[in-house]
Amino acid sequence: MFNGGFETGDFSGWDVTISGIFPKVQGDEVSGGDYAAHMGDGGEGMYFSRYTAAIAQEISLPAWAEDPLLQLAFLVEFAEGIEDVEFHGNEWGWLEVLVDDQQVLYACSESNGWQEHEYDLSEYIGKTFTLTVRSVLDVEAMWDWENENESYSFPIYFFTDDISITASGAKPEEPGPTEPEPEEPKEQPKKKLPQTGGALPLEGLLSLGLLTVGAALLKLRRK
Numbered sequence: 001m002f003n004g005g006f007e008t009g010d011f012s013g014w015d016v017t018i019s020g021i022f023p024k025v026q027g028d029e030v031s032g033g034d035y036a037a038h039m040g041d042g043g044e045g046m047y048f049s050r051y052t053a054a055i056a057q058e059i060s061l062p063a064w065a066e067d068p069l070l071q072l073a074f075l076v077e078f079a080e081g082i083e084d085v086e087f088h089g090n091e092w093g094w095l096e097v098l099v100d101d102q103q104v105l106y107a108c109s110e111s112n113g114w115q116e117h118e119y120d121l122s123e124y125i126g127k128t129f130t131l132t133v134r135s136v137l138d139v140e141a142m143w144d145w146e147n148e149n150e151s152y153s154f155p156i157y158f159f160t161d162d163i164s165i166t167a168s169g170a171k172p173e174e175p176g177p178t179e180p181e182p183e184e185p186k187e188q189p190k191k192k193l194p195q196t197g198g199a200l201p202l203e204g205l206l207s208l209g210l211l212t213v214g215a216a217l218l219k220l221r222r223k
């Protein structure tokens with residue numbers, strides 16, 4: 001998982017599918033940090049395209065991972081003045097999270113502020129999968145809704161932030177080729193020491209996309 005909190009200010013690390021003007025990284029609605037992804041508006045901002053705005057990232061969970069967990073924050077916000085409209089089940093615009101083709105989050109109703117969502121990834125241990133977050137606009141369903149309710153549709157703002165995958169477990173030590181100790185400049189021997197001793201486990205975790213997220217989640221803002 002890279003850039004799950006969008007703190008680069010862009011979609012670095014994500015494969016992006018554009019629909020209209022979405023998705024976009026912005027700083028007005030965030031769960032943590034300075035940026036979050038605005039995934040769609042359930043309306044005209046997504047027209048003239050595929051009606052699906054998506055970001056996706058390929059994740060590999062190592063075989064030694066234990067208790068792998070997907071966590072993310074999401075926000076569904078109805079346009080001002082529409083907060084009282086209630087959606088029941090499938091509607092014309094929604095935010096969803098997919099692990100490969102499996103839907104692990106479906107959100108269409110006003111969420112009343114940022115919400116946390118978790119999904120147990122145990123069945124993906126030792127596997128590679130694609131994590132997708134997307135907003136979808138179903139235009140025909142929207143017209144049906146307008147006819148049934150004798151009302152115009154309205155913007156629905158979908159956001160996500162603080163996407164992370166965490167796991168416990170330790171990478172088994174592999175007897176690799178013994179690399180010769182790099183010759184250290186005599187001026188700064190202390191700076192170099194941590195790189196030879198303590199850096200490997202962290203590097204392993206980072207390269208496998210297993211980032212700890214505790215600090216970021218604690219900052220989750222609730223309305």
Ligand SMILES: [Ca+2]
Nearest residue numbers: 005032033035
């Ligand atoms: Ca963020």
